[in-house]
Amino acid sequence: MTPDRRHFLTSALALGALHAFPGISVAQAHRLVFATFTGSWEEAHRDVLVPAFRKANNDAEITLDPMLSVDQIAKVKASLANPPIDVMLHDPGPALQAIDQGLIENFPIAQSAHYKDLIADAQLETGPAPFFQVVGITYNPEKIKTPPTSWADIWKPEFKGRVGITNLNSTLGTGWLVEIARMRGGDENNVDAAFKAIEELKPNLAAVAANPGALATLYQQGQIDIGPGNFNAIQILKARGVPVEFVAPKEGAIAFQTSIHIVKNSPNKELAAKLIDAALSPEVQAKLMESPYLIVPTNTKVKMSGEIAKVLAKDHDDMKKKFVFQNWRKINQQRAGWIEKFNRDIKL
Amino acid sequence: MAASTNIATTYGLRLAAPLAIFYAAFFLAPLLILFYVSLHVDPEMTRFGFTQYAKFLFDPFSLAVLGHTMWIGVEVTLLCLVLGLPLAWLYVRAPSWAQSTLMLVILLPLLTSVVVRTFSWIVILGRQGIVNTTLASLGLIDAPLKLLYTEAGMVVALAQVQMPLMVLPLITALSKLDPSLLDASSALGAGEWRTFRKVILPLTLPGIVAGCLLTYAAAITAFITQTLVGGGQMLFMPMYIYQQATTLSNWPFAAAISIIFLGAVLVALSLFSLLGRLSKGYAHA
Numbered sequence: 063m064t065p066d067r068r069h070f071l072t073s074a075l076a077l078g079a080l081h082a083f084p085g086i087s088v089a090q091a092h093r094l095v096f097a098t099f100t101g102s103w104e105e106a107h108r109d110v111l112v113p114a115f116r117k118a119n120n121d122a123e124i125t126l127d128p129m130l131s132v133d134q135i136a137k138v139k140a141s142l143a144n145p146p147i148d149v150m151l152h153d154p155g156p157a158l159q160a161i162d163q164g165l166i167e168n169f170p171i172a173q174s175a176h177y178k179d180l181i182a183d184a185q186l187e188t189g190p191a192p193f194f195q196v197v198g199i200t201y202n203p204e205k206i207k208t209p210p211t212s213w214a215d216i217w218k219p220e221f222k223g224r225v226g227i228t229n230l231n232s233t234l235g236t237g238w239l240v241e242i243a244r245m246r247g248g249d250e251n252n253v254d255a256a257f258k259a260i261e262e263l264k265p266n267l268a269a270v271a272a273n274p275g276a277l278a279t280l281y282q283q284g285q286i287d288i289g290p291g292n293f294n295a296i297q298i299l300k301a302r303g304v305p306v307e308f309v310a311p312k313e314g315a316i317a318f319q320t321s322i323h324i325v326k327n328s329p330n331k332e333l334a335a336k337l338i339d340a341a342l343s344p345e346v347q348a349k350l351m352e353s354p355y356l357i358v359p360t361n362t363k364v365k366m367s368g369e370i371a372k373v374l375a376k377d378h379d380d381m382k383k384k385f386v387f388q389n390w391r392k393i394n395q396q397r398a399g400w401i402e403k404f405n406r407d408i409k410l
Numbered sequence: 411m412a413a414s415t416n417i418a419t420t421y422g423l424r425l426a427a428p429l430a431i432f433y434a435a436f437f438l439a440p441l442l443i444l445f446y447v448s449l450h451v452d453p454e455m456t457r458f459g460f461t462q463y464a465k466f467l468f469d470p471f472s473l474a475v476l477g478h479t480m481w482i483g484v485e486v487t488l489l490c491l492v493l494g495l496p497l498a499w500l501y502v503r504a505p506s507w508a509q510s511t512l513m514l515v516i517l518l519p520l521l522t523s524v525v526v527r528t529f530s531w532i533v534i535l536g537r538q539g540i541v542n543t544t545l546a547s548l549g550l551i552d553a554p555l556k557l558l559y560t561e562a563g564m565v566v567a568l569a570q571v572q573m574p575l576m577v578l579p580l581i582t583a584l585s586k587l588d589p590s591l592l593d594a595s596s597a598l599g600a601g602e603w604r605t606f607r608k609v610i611l612p613l614t615l616p617g618i619v620a621g622c623l624l625t626y627a628a629a630i631t632a633f634i635t636q637t638l639v640g641g642g643q644m645l646f647m648p649m650y651i652y653q654q655a656t657t658l659s660n661w662p663f664a665a666a667i668s669i670i671f672l673g674a675v676l677v678a679l680s681l682f683s684l685l686g687r688l689s690k691g692y693a694h695a
Contacts, residue, residue: 130656132655132656132659135659159659223556228642229642229643230657231642231652231653231656231657268556268559269558269559269641269642270559270641270642270643271641271642272637272638272641272642272649273637273642276637276638276641276642279529279532279638280536280558283532283533283536283537283538283539283558284536284537284538285536285537285558285559397657397658398658398660401653401657401658405471405645405650405653406471408643409643410559410643
């Protein structure tokens with residue numbers, strides 16, 4: 063009935079089956095399979111990345127199989143000797159899980175035409191980041207006439223009952239917690255200050271959404287007017303005529319690497335590396351930077367333009383100054399504890 | 411006689427075999443795997459033990475989540491019953507042309523996806539939603555009420571979403587009720603309330619119990635509605651399981667919570683059916 067429950071069940075089943083019947087898989091060749099994310103990601107990859115890859119590689123066959131990170135990991139883990147996926151796409155948290163569980167192969171940097179042009183934060187030998195996701199302040203310009211400039215603005219008394227955040231299930235919610243900790247003198251190792259800050263935010267909090275999608279809906283309904291938001295999610299809302307604006311706070315916008323990985327034991331390693339190289343290429347990234355995709359490029363050869371240049375950074379040097387990257391290895395180690403604390407303490 | 415009964419039984423069993431195999435493969439086996447996963451001490455699943463169960467059962471917070479989830483089910487079921495009984499009554503008493511329209515209205519929620527139904531509740535309950543704008547234009551409120559992301563809002567939304575599950579068994583039970591019994595009751599001097607309590611209620615109890623079972627089970631496991639209308643700060647069992655399984659990849663704990671939840675639901679459901687069985691005696695008294 064609910065896609066999430068079904069996803070969860072297949073994942074649990076896959077892991078269970080793996081333990082019950084080790085060595086069940088039989089190696090076999092298949093066409094290149096790229097597990098992208100669902101929704102606007104799938105659209106962007108189907109329309110831009112796949113055609114570019116096929117053009118550069120003799121019309122090589124490729125299948126897009128969009129799914130959540132957790133499902134990608136479960137599927138590969140269940141059949142590690144003969145993975146059903148060749149290329150995975152991950153947020154930083156799940157990427158580290160996949161790396162730690164030995165599910166991925168290092169990217170062959172020497173053979174890549176574009177890896178060297180990536181900005182330093184995107185150069186990851188375990189799998190480079192062709193895109194960044196950016197979190198800043200979202201607000202409703204019809205209700206809030208003076209654009210906010212700092213994360214601290216969310217605590218202003220004038221926004222009593224107008225603020226929406228997400229819980230820590232999402233990369234967005236967890237990343238925001240760390241950033242708030244940093245604003246109050248903490249960091250990835252010490253987020254107590256952030257929990258105290260959220261406690262102080264309670265009079266302003268109208269909603270703690272269960273996921274970023276649900277949070278976006280609340281702007282549409284006028285339920286909330288300000289809060290942390292994902293740049294791309296906000297652009298989608300804006301394109302549908304919802305009165306929302308995105309600003310990068312002066313503390314810096316939170317940036318996440320969306321990294322792309324070759325799956326261990328993939329029978330299509332060479333093609334997989336070529337697909338990744340296509341995703342790193344300035345042509346693909348420049349096209350994905352345009353409307354309606356508005357995906358933040360990581361290749362320094364791409365000249366920033368449009369909404370991204372206006373709102374986020376005018377070039378890659380500016381980006382280095384304005385983007386804040388977080389240490390997800392440290393975050394992953396403590397996330398379970400934070401989620402437990404959030405479950406217990408944040409009651410409205 | 412005994413021989414022929416046996417033949418009939420074996421025949422019946424063989425017919426049920428495809429379903430039995432289906433259940434064994436796609437329900438029982440996954441359930442066993444789930445149980446197997448839950449018996450691990452660590453998320454990497456290398457050591458066996460019952461620590462996941464102990465972790466849940468000795469933790470007041472987790473028990474409160476379980477209790478709250480079960481309680482939400484009771485609230486939704488009662489609301490469905492109170493609203494559903496008159497609706498079912500209306501349907502049974504309506505002329506046949508009105509019945510088909512009514513049936514369409516009753517079934518309509520089942521014909522739309524639960525996601526769509528839930529989103530419409532976000533629109534209804536929002537600050538600029540139908541309820542708030544109506545109240546404001548009537549001058550009853552100055553500032554919009556907070557309805558979305560509250561427990562009350564969620565219970566109402568869940569009740570609407572699950573309503574057909576309550577109304578359909580009630581309709582079946584009420585249609586079987588012989589109208590002459592009601593006439594007899596009133597002829598014997600019983601008032602409306604007394605007729606309802608002494609005649610209608612006992613005779614339709616099987617339908618009520620069936621409706622309550624379905625609504626209750628559906629309400630406490632309704633992940634989407636709980637999440638979207640209830641919000642992220644209210645934690646219920648489905649979300650708790652999801653969080654542990656997907657965000658934290660702690661499958662043993664998630665599996666243990668699932669098994670405990672399943673057990674709790676089974677206990678609640680057997681209480682319902684026990685109630686139904688006890689009431690049969692009451693009906694014949």
